Amino acid sequence: MPPPNNVAPKVRVRGMILTIGIAAITIVGTMVGAGLKTDIETKEKQKIVSEPAGEDDLIAALEARRLGLVQARATWEKKAENLRERIESNAKRNIGGESGSGSITSGK
Template sequence: MPLPTSTPKVRVRGMILTIGITAITVVGTMAGAGLKSDIETKNTQKMVAEPTSENELIAALESRRLGLVQARATWEKKAQILRERMESSSQRHIGGGSASSSASFGK
């Protein structure tokens, strides 16, 4: 009794599904390993960066505060420049806009 043979179309479909599932598994494994490695690296960096004594903690906090104060000063300077630009722009539009709009309506 001869064994039933499957059609080539079914074989190709099975091969495509097998290759797809294998590819998904490999990519998932690699992505998971990468995420685990990243998490371990971050944890190691946290442990190294933590100050061990109170004096080191205070010094680290003071340096962080100094950086934040400098960043705040920079942002405040940028905000002031932006306010000045907006004010000069609005004054220009108010003065120039009314003259040009009345001239266009009269023509």
């Protein structure tokens, strides 16, 4: 008994879908692997470049890092002071606005 006529196109479509899926997985895997390798190589190069050669270079690098940290600390302290000032001004504004309203509580 011969197979029905509609079986061959289904098998052909299924084969094409599987082939396309495998090709897509292979391409994506290759791209991700290449990206990871590039990232690792970049990090290694940065590590080699950032390592100081001698004591003088180490001291200079540490002083530069300290300067950057001091500047960052000053920025954060300024932001904290501005926040404190805003909180105080909001508190003063709220205290002045609530003086006439008061809270009403029942004795029950």
